Amino acid sequence: MPIVKDLSSYKNVWVFAEQRQGKIMPVSIELLGEGRKLATETGSELCAILLGYNTEDMAKELIAYGADKVYVADNALLENFTTDAYTKVISDAIYEVKPEIVLMGATHIGRDLAPRVAARVDTGLTADCTQLEIDPEDKKILQTRPAFGGNIMATIVCQGHRPQMSTVRPGVMSKAEMDESRKGEVIALDIKLAKEDVRTEVVEIVKEAKELVSLTDADVIVAGGKGLGKAEGFELLKQLADKMGGVVGASRATVDEGWIDHSHQVGQTGTTVKPTIYIACGISGAIQHIAGMQSSDIIIAINKNASAPIFDVADYGIVGDLYEVVPKLMEALDKGEDLVNALKTA
């Protein structure tokens, strides 16, 4: 059994500031927003831990986004993420400084790193949380996450072990506001890392899909499902998306069919999105898909089948053939103002 520790010596909320090629990932800004809330409720400080090379500007940015302290490990060996180097540096820092809560983004990097760190420092880890709260009674963090493909939500607590660690799904929490006038402290970590400690070597980073960033940032997403019937259907959705200043999303089924790249996939195993408008075209609404888009402000469903579960989460539903509805919708958008004016004068 992992050793039960003296819990009272663990203090403050830490956010792992994930950087790639010298840029802080958006999820880290979301975690600073969420972490500030948790720090306020537990009466503690919000700290960021930043690993990289030439990190000065990034550390300033983290302070502007609300970090009271930024623990920095700046070393050429930390320029790119490797499991070995990042685990060692973060675990050493946890042993040394003893944070109470450690949050990481549930990215491909965070999901590699967090379990490794949790195993090394012998603590519990909750994966892919979508909601974090502080228990008003004992100040423990209540970590809520979907399981069984999003069919069930489970709230997890970490009993006698510290830190309490969570990875948090990107796109779920609200970003911290930037304020350049904020003050904070930058603390250099003592790095005990040798080249031999790092057993894997990143030799190349290949960027393939450019759409992904825009999928999480987009205000409008026009997503297609199996109901498109063919890969070409996405061209029609692209026209609608272009007209509305949005991007194209997709269900897992269409990705599995090879109609569109995985980077467009919305859902449990794809990207979680919360745009202002989400238009689901020919998507039946499996729970795995809904898990990734249900916090969109407005959901519009277009489906032939009136009993499709997507209509249960839709704010507006249109029963019809998307190949008829989408072109008409584009026409209606062109006439937008006229339609509203006509209504006023009527």
Next chain:
Amino acid sequence: MKVIVCVKQVPDTNEVKIDPVKGTLIREGVPSILNPDDANALEGALALKDKYDDVNVTVLTMGPPQAEDMLRECLAMGADDAIHLSGREFAGGDTWATSNAIAAAINKMGDYDIIFAGRQAIDGDTAQVGPQIAERLGISQVTYVQNFEIDGNELKIQRQLEDGYEVINAKTPILLTAIKELGEPRYMTVKGIYDSFREKEIKVWGFDHLGIENDQVGLKASPTRVHKSFVPQPKGQGVMLEGSVQEMTEKLVVALKQKHLI
């Protein structure tokens, strides 16, 4: 080359439904399957076996007695041996305790070059057990593996990122977690199914086999606990638009305009 594949039997969450009246999970009649990412992991191992003569593939699972069916499936696909960790001591473990038990079993097995696991299981969705096994064994890991080549003890691995992939050089021993892109799992063959029952043996290991303390596994070794679980609330009823296609789309645009969303 000794290859171990960690596999899990899971309920097919695509088939799990919510009881609309009671708001509970309906698991009756839901088939248990080999976790999809684990099937990709096994395929990665079997592809090595196709390519090189000296590869031995052992599948390892921890789970209740019925997990044997899944191990037979793995053997029928082409795995050489199967080990089934089974015992009530293991029940209720979180990822800390699960990885501890599995790592102890792997230590007991001894020699290995590559350990494969799936990226995540579709029931828990944590993606933690693979990396935690690697940590306990003190070996390196690469997760989200979409492709790899091996030359002696050196690997060149493509690791999937959200917006592309990275190329990683590494050495054995190593733990790799597989994603779908690693390979479409092969079907069982009729001969394979026959051999899986007649020619191949499943070793069942109980807790006593592992030589670890019983506070190292199962519920009591788990740092995390489920505080409560609940079914997500469906959103309130939206508006179903009516009329001809033209009328419906025009009503929609007007509604969005009036809410100043477009």
